[in-house]
Structure formats: C-alpha cells, structure tokens
Amino acid sequence: MHLVAIGGSDAGISTALRARELDPSVDVTVVVADSYPNFSICGIPYYFSREVNPWQSLAHRTHADLEATGMQLRLDTLATSIDVAGQQLTVRDANGQESTIAYDELMVGTGASPSTAGIEAGRLGPDDGVHVLHSMGDTFVLERYLDEHQPETAIIVGAGYVGLEMAEALTVRGLHVTQLQRGPEVLSTLDPELGALVHDELTRHGVDVVTGTRVQQITRTAAGLTVTGEQDGTEFARTADLVLVVVGVRPNTSLLTDAGASTGAGGAVVVDERMRTGLPHVWAAGDGVVTHHRLLGVTYLPLGTTSHKQGRVAGENAIGGSARFAGSLGTQVVKVFDLVAARTGLRDHEAIAAGHTPLSGTAIADDHKAYYPGANPLSIRITGDTESGLLLGAQLVGARGAEIAKRVDTYATALHHGMTVDAMSDLDLSYTPPLGSPWDAVQVATQAWTRQARSIISM
Ligand SMILES: Cc1cc2nc3c(=O)[nH]c(=O)nc-3n(C[C@H](O)[C@H](O)[C@H](O)COP(=O)(O)OP(=O)(O)OC[C@H]3O[C@@H](n4cnc5c(N)ncnc54)[C@H](O)[C@@H]3O)c2cc1C
Secondary structure, three states: OEEEEEEEOOHHHHHHHHHHHHOOOEEEEEEEEOOOOOHHHHHHHHOOOOOOOHHHHHOOOOOHHHHOOOEEOOOEEEEEEEOOOOEEEEEEEEOOOOOEEEOOOEEEOOOOOOOOOOOOOOOOOHHHHHEEOOOHHHHHHHHHHHHHOOOOOOEOOOOOHHHHHHHHHHHHHOOOEEEOOOOOOOOOOOOOHHHHHHHHHHHHHOOEEEEOEEEEEEEEOOEEEEEEEEEEEEEEEEEOOOEEEEEEEEOOOOOHHOOOOEEEEHOOOOOOOOOOOOOOOOOEEOOOOOOEEEEEEEEEOOOOOHHHHHHHHHHHHHOOOOOOOOOOOOEEEEEEEEEEEEEEOOOOOOHHHHHEEEEEEEEEEOOOOOOOOOOOOEEEEEEEEOOOOOOEEEEEEEOOOOOOHHHHHHHHHHHHHEEEEHOOOOOOOOOOOOOOOOOHHHHHHHHHHHHHHHHHHHH
C-alpha cells in the first residue's frame, strides 16, 4: 500500500503520521511545495515578536523526526495534476523536472492561500513593502524587509486573530502600527461589546485602530505606501512604510477541482465526515476543504486544530479505517498584548440562522477569589436557547493568565456533549482561592444566564 499525502502542514503531516502509527508497513510519501514540512505557522507572529528564535524552533518536528517515523518527504515538489483513473500524481521538482508518483490512496492537504479581498495593489509586492502572511516563505520575506528597510510605521489591513497577533508583534518590534478593520469593531468573531475590550487593549499599547474602513487600493506615494478606501461613506487615506494585508484565506482547490471534485461552503472542496472527496481513492483535509460544524452543518472554518483532526481522520481511513471527523465548534482563542479573547459555538445571529431562539447575556466574574492577590475580572457572554435551555455558545475576554483558554474549553466540552446552560452550573469544577472560586467564573456566567432566561420567560 502506497499512501501519498500532498501538503506538509497540519493536514498532510497528520495524515502521514496517523497512517504510519496505525500500520508501519504502509509506504507513505509526503509531497511538499516548499522546504518547511511540519512548521507551526500559528507560531509565526511569535517569531516576529522575537519571543521564538531561531525560526527553526517553529518546527513541530524536525526533518529527521519525520523521517524517523518512516515517511518519505519529497520537498520543493509541486503536485500539478491528479490522474484519478490511473491513480497517479504528476509533480514538478525545483528544477522544473516533471515526474509521476503512483498511489493506492491519495490525501490532498494543500491548505489555503492568503486572500487580498480584492484590494488593488497594482505591481506592488513584498519588495515594495506590501506583504501577506501564511507560510514560512512569507515569513522570511517579511523578516528580510524589516531588517533591510527598518520601517518605522506599518498599516495592518485586517483585525482578525492573525492581524491582532501581528499588531502586537510589530509594536514589540518598535513599529508604530495602524490597524484597519472593515467592520464596526476588531475581532469580528466576537460580539462588538467584547471586541471593544480588545480594541482598548490595542489602543493602550499604542496601536492606532481605525474601524469601519473598506480598503480599496495600495499605492506608492512620495511619503511611502498609501492605503486608500472608504470610511463611513467618506474617502480615507493613511500612509506607512509597510503594509501587511491579513484579511483571511481562500482554499487551494484547483488540484482537486481539475480532477473532478466539487466545491461548497467558502469555495472549499466538499468532503464528507470521513474526508472522502467523492473521487475514488482520493481524500482531502485541512484549510482546502469544507468544515463539518456540530451546530451549523457544513461551513468553512479554516483552523489549525481542525486541520490536524481532519488529517488524522483521513490518514486512518485511507488505510482502511472508518474514522469520522466529529465536527468543529469554531473554538478559538487569541492573545493580544496582556489580554486574551476566546469563543466557541454560536453568537445570536448564527443561532437565529440555525433555527434557535437565542438569548445572550454577559456576566463579569473574577478569575479567582478577590482576596488573593492578582484577581482579574473576566467578561463572559453566554448564548443559550430560551426554548430548550441548551448552551449554544460562549465568548470570553480577560487578562492573560486568567485561564481564558481553558475556560472556553469547558464551554466547548459542554457544547460538544449538548448540555443545557443550567446543567453546566452542576459541573464539579476545581477550586482553590489563588486559581478559582467555589462557583467558577464559568458557572457565575451560566447562573446569570439562567436567571436572565427565567425572568424573560416569566414576563
Ligand atoms: C499567522 C497564522 C497564525 C495562525 N494561528 C492559528 C492558531 O493560533 N490556531 C489555529 O487553530 N489556527 C491558526 N492558524 C491557521 C492554521 O495555521 C491553518 O488552519 C493550518 O495551517 C492549515 O493547515 P493545512 O495543512 O490545511 O494547510 P496549510 O498550512 O495552508 O499548508 C498547505 C501545505 O500544502 C503545501 N502545498 C500547497 N499546494 C501544494 C501543491 N500543489 N503541491 C505540493 N504541496 C502543496 C504547502 O507547501 C503547505 O505545506 C494560523 C495561521 C496563520 C497564517
């Protein structure tokens, strides 16, 4: 059995590792377009902030670690087409040499590429100071630009989690950052009242945040790089030495669509929960494919955690298993300077679209007993269904060190198991004064939601 995985990031490597783990007799080849297999691209912002150095530390596993598992790596090799009927992959190496690789099973984990959301930049690119960020290649190009040009100012277009992490990293590097966001508040995956806390944290650290801005064009002017667009119906222009566009990703689908696969949510390739593409012996996982969501059905939510899980499912099934991807809840967390913001599940508008009758309420609770030094208030916004009482989602913002990530995971676990908000108040959660309270902040929020829901129902 020869399993070929295309892509050396979360999905491709997870597939290869899982197949080798379950059956060491399987031949596994991983075809990777660049020279950086199994790098943690999620860690890139911390390379720019110089908290992680050298760049080699970003590797989840070294080349030697990977080969020690028994997989073969074909680096700097681009997969160019799939012959589904003939079970062959055509590849092109760094010298432009084409060859074919026969496979019994194929897993496509070609991921996603940075989107530029239609922003016009003419011929301006990284050499001119206009950057995107998704790969180690992008990382080296940006790092070189920072070294060689020593820019003093940067505009970051986008205030999603990558944009926020990079606003912090470039600020730490000494640049003055202007962050432009299209929507009314930064981190649009949160309700604006919680996003506002993140906005304040950025401002507190000197980031100039401009919301409600639709960026249309980047041009070179005498003063530097000028970003123009519209803000609340009027013309908008800002100039900086460097522009970083981080406005999301678009799935890389052409290999599979050229071979006959179809696309769905977010333009990503349709796969089922077993990671089947519908093409015989061809599996797919990661940022290039649709995401099965436990509450929303089929959607597109490209995340590293999901890519690892999908890749593992594909690896198991490609060698004869019957694993299922259990579904995402969109659980995410981001650190912005000294603040952490997280969410899982649905917000009101998503819950309504999914047929629920939601109610959302925010509670503020200390992360641990107030009498013990260092207590910090957390904002926790719970969304539940007023008819069934089911938990639908949670959003949290609080200080770094206040266990936001693990608290959102408590809600994610409850959501995974279909708990009601009220039942969460019965969970036996841990307590010691320096770390929590007899009623953990998680439960202060669920109790507040239950009271709010009862008062509405009895009205
Ligand atoms: C800066 C940054 C921070 C992030 N932080 C987080 C985080 O904190 N948490 C989180 O969950 N997610 C995070 N993500 C998202 C996460 O990194 C991605 O969801 C994840 O890497 C997707 O993995 P993937 O394997 O699907 O694809 P990708 O990482 O996109 O990799 C695709 C792979 O396929 C290869 N490839 C593509 N085309 C071909 C071809 N034709 N032939 C051969 N090889 C090919 C590429 O070289 C690469 O190896 C972050 C992303 C970025 C950019």
